[in-house]
Amino acid sequence: MKRSDRLIGMTQYILENPMQLISLPYFSERFNAAKSSISEDLTIMNQMFQQEGIGYLESISGAAGGVRYIPQFNEESSEAFVEQLCRRLEDPERILPGGYLFMSDILGEPNTVRTIGRLFASNFASLGIEAVVTVATKGIPIAYAVASFLNVPVVIVRRDPKITEGSTVSINYVSGSSRKIQSMVLTKRSLEQGTTVCIIDDFMKAGGTIDGMKSLLREFDVNVAAIGVLAEAEDEEEDRVVDQYTSLVQISNFDVRNKRIEVKKGNYFK
Numbered sequence: 582m583k584r585s586d587r588l589i590g591m592t593q594y595i596l597e598n599p600m601q602l603i604s605l606p607y608f609s610e611r612f613n614a615a616k617s618s619i620s621e622d623l624t625i626m627n628q629m630f631q632q633e634g635i636g637y638l639e640s641i642s643g644a645a646g647g648v649r650y651i652p653q654f655n656e657e658s659s660e661a662f663v664e665q666l667c668r669r670l671e672d673p674e675r676i677l678p679g680g681y682l683f684m685s686d687i688l689g690e691p692n693t694v695r696t697i698g699r700l701f702a703s704n705f706a707s708l709g710i711e712a713v714v715t716v717a718t719k720g721i722p723i724a725y726a727v728a729s730f731l732n733v734p735v736v737i738v739r740r741d742p743k744i745t746e747g748s749t750v751s752i753n754y755v756s757g758s759s760r761k762i763q764s765m766v767l768t769k770r771s772l773e774q775g776t777t778v779c780i781i782d783d784f785m786k787a788g789g790t791i792d793g794m795k796s797l798l799r800e801f802d803v804n805v806a807a808i809g810v811l812a813e814a815e816d817e818e819e820d821r822v823v824d825q826y827t828s829l830v831q832i833s834n835f836d837v838r839n840k841r842i843e844v845k846k847g848n849y850f851k
Contacts, residue, residue, distance in 0.1 A: 604647040698726020720783040754793030788823030
């Protein structure tokens with residue numbers, strides 16, 4: 582096999598298996614090449630990944646070692662993407678009756694959602710995340726995008742129990758924005774004790790839903806290492822019940838009457 586052909590095959594495999602430790606003998610046997618040649622190929626790939634700003638290869642030494650692809654997104658591209666996202670969300674036609682913001686079209690764009698997932702995954706890559714947790718709302722596409730880059734499963738918290746999921750754990754919580762008592766459930770088979778997770782959601786006002794998820798996850802004795810939200814509302818900051826989180830955009834000056842909205846970068850870049 583030519584080196585060019587081998588490089589294409591190795592690159593495809595590595596990009597499709599992020600965060601997974603891959604041994605050099607695996608590549609050597611799969612592509613019928615010496616380990617020295619595989620090492621040279623990996624060096625070339627690592628240089629190109631960093632040059633293109635899509636991540637890097639982490640080398641693990643020892644008998645059980647190998648390489649692991651760590652997905653990243655360079656700062657310049659990240660800021661350009663978020664700035665463009667802010668401008669799109671500032672369209673006054675997105676303001677809905679009742680003070681809601683229409684984002685369904687954005688969350689339905691595969692490339693946009695994939696980039697959002699890459700941004701969060703880049704931020705959380707060093708935390709040892711073993712599962713991505715979200716509630717059964719519009720945050721599900723983002724959660725799957727994050728999980729695809731971290732190469733971990735998605736766990737979905739539901740509002741109502743499903744008979745197909747077996748026994749569940751249920752809690753009641755107070756919604757931060759409406760102050761209403763609501764409930765959420767999670768199947769007992771979804772998470773093992775001691776699992777490290779991150780919580781992903783599409784929108785956060787006071788943070789009541791996320792705080793409810795944290796309370797539910799405490800019943801499973803898991804570690805919540807990070808919280809990521811696509812958009813946060815600035816005007817709810819005083820009553821916010823969640824303080825440790827990462828947001829991509831921040832919505833402020835939401836004027837329903839005059840059809841004005843201001844969107845700026847979130848704390849992701851701080």
